[in-house]
Amino acid sequence: MTATKGLEGIVAASSSISSIIDGVLTYRGINIDDLAENATFEEVAYLLWYGKLPNRSELDGLQQKLDQYAAIPNQVIEQIKLYPKGTNSMAALRTAISSLALYDESANDMSPEANQLKAIKLQAQLPTVVAAFARIRDGKEPVAPKQGVSIAYNFLYMLTGEEPAEVAVKALDQALVLHADHELNASTFAARVTVATLSDIYSGVTSAIGALKGPLHGGANEAVMVMLEEIGSLANVEGYINNALANKQKIMGFGHRVYKDGDPRAKHLQQMSRELGKLTGNMELYEMSIKIEDLVTGQKGLKPNVDFYSASVYTTLGIPRDLFTPIFAISRVSGWSAHILEQYQDNRLIRPRADYVGPVNAKYIPIEQR
Numbered sequence: 001m002t003a004t005k006g007l008e009g010i011v012a013a014s015s016s017i018s019s020i021i022d023g024v025l026t027y028r029g030i031n032i033d034d035l036a037e038n039a040t041f042e043e044v045a046y047l048l049w050y051g052k053l054p055n056r057s058e059l060d061g062l063q064q065k066l067d068q069y070a071a072i073p074n075q076v077i078e079q080i081k082l083y084p085k086g087t088n089s090m091a092a093l094r095t096a097i098s099s100l101a102l103y104d105e106s107a108n109d110m111s112p113e114a115n116q117l118k119a120i121k122l123q124a125q126l127p128t129v130v131a132a133f134a135r136i137r138d139g140k141e142p143v144a145p146k147q148g149v150s151i152a153y154n155f156l157y158m159l160t161g162e163e164p165a166e167v168a169v170k171a172l173d174q175a176l177v178l179h180a181d182h183e184l185n186a187s188t189f190a191a192r193v194t195v196a197t198l199s200d201i202y203s204g205v206t207s208a209i210g211a212l213k214g215p216l217h218g219g220a221n222e223a224v225m226v227m228l229e230e231i232g233s234l235a236n237v238e239g240y241i242n243n244a245l246a247n248k249q250k251i252m253g254f255g256h257r258v259y260k261d262g263d264p265r266a267k268h269l270q271q272m273s274r275e276l277g278k279l280t281g282n283m284e285l286y287e288m289s290i291k292i293e294d295l296v297t298g299q300k301g302l303k304p305n306v307d308f309y310s311a312s313v314y315t316t317l318g319i320p321r322d323l324f325t326p327i328f329a330i331s332r333v334s335g336w337s338a339h340i341l342e343q344y345q346d347n348r349l350i351r352p353r354a355d356y357v358g359p360v361n362a363k364y365i366p367i368e369q370r
Helices: 034-038 043-049 056-069 074-081 089-103 112-137 152-159 165-179 186-193 200-212 220-231 232-248 264-280 284-300 306-316 319-346
Strands: 018-021 024-027
Touching: 018 165, 018 232, 024 043, 034 165, 034 220, 034 264, 043 056, 043 165, 043 186, 043 319, 056 112, 074 089, 074 112, 089 112, 089 200, 089 232, 089 319, 112 200, 112 319, 152 165, 152 319, 165 220, 165 264, 165 306, 165 319, 186 200, 186 319, 200 264, 200 319, 220 232, 220 306, 264 284, 264 306, 284 306, 306 319
Parallel strands: none
Antiparallel strands: 018 024
């Protein structure tokens, strides 16, 4: 046996959910550009779960279920209030989502119908959990979800307690579409490994959140914003980036193991960053990002990935930096749950082997002789 570090290039599963072929990302065969420009996030979630775009009646039915299950148990809210001050936002989300299973009577019902409904419940409740955590840590009471509005609208409303601007809703909705699924990425693979043991969907999503928490996965957009804050202004960009490149420091938000000619999602977020900058009258984050891209791409040939411009988009929307990755989870739970449902349909325990490189023919030495 020969080990492949990071499983790079290894095909570990067959899936009909999303594909990356020749640098083109599709959901159920539909180009991400088409979906980003035309679809709502709710349509995309339906597409990922059911394999087709919904008609009006089907979309209305999904909206009704999202409304029905958007509230979270009071016990979970009270638990969030007991989290230590300074708790990491993704650790809080991981714990809260695991707790939701305790209050779902169907948590261990493994029928296809029950699992499909749990996917919808999780999609409805993740935004509520993230918004509740954000408000509670700021000394505010959570805001109950509204009925009959989009997930993007509801999240911004629950986060601020105010009706969000249409442009903010549109920007967040498009970002959710772009992050919804991405083939067999680290968090999706973690979810599939977990449920391949026939564990429940809550365990699978909790595993996925744990994987997404890392800075080499979902935490990269937060790291981009840290970099932008350290740079401080457009005038400092060139010196900062040149120094970082000279010292062989990693520039977060650039390069991708799968995309060699650029992440197809990045251009949509770049455009969104520019439009939001113009609307708010503050173009500095966008201009800094463009300058960084010019320098990194020009000198290293690396192109921005989905994380790079999402940092300036979320910041311009007024979203705290440490909520960037939880927002990623709000979107990606649609893809995680689609993959979990697919795994259940044709399951086999995921159990790879390891290439052993340790000592051989070792002998036990009694403790008195060591």
